[in-house]
Amino acid sequence: MRGRAPFTLPSDKSLAQNPLTAGPFIAFAASKGMWDSAFVSAMVKMSMLGVENKGDLIDCTSALPGGSKKRDVRSRNLFDRLKW
Numbered sequence: 001m002r003g004r005a006p007f008t009l010p011s012d013k014s015l016a017q018n019p020l021t022a023g024p025f026i027a028f029a030a031s032k033g034m035w036d037s038a039f040v041s042a043m044v045k046m047s048m049l050g051v052e053n054k055g056d057l058i059d060c061t062s063a064l065p066g067g068s069k070k071r072d073v074r075s076r077n078l079f080d081r082l083k084w
Contacts, residue, residue: 001029 001016015021028035 001026 015025028038
């Protein structure tokens with residue numbers, strides 16, 4: 001935000017300057033707690049959606065501690081997966 005970072009992604013500059021995203025961008029920059037909370041929520045949602053026919057992407061769940069050999073996250077209802 002202050003222009004002192006050693007490197008800034010063009011997408012970050014665009015997010016900071018766009019009228020639709022500047023507010024949340026500035027709020028996240030000011031509050032690590034707010035960013036952490038939103039990030040965890042978004043990652044949980046993305047992990048529940050899974051990957052379907054995305055070219056060379058590989059499900060690497062088995063590499064994680066407690067991971068299964070293979071999972072089919074789309075086999076269950078989304079609301080069940082999110083526990084809503």
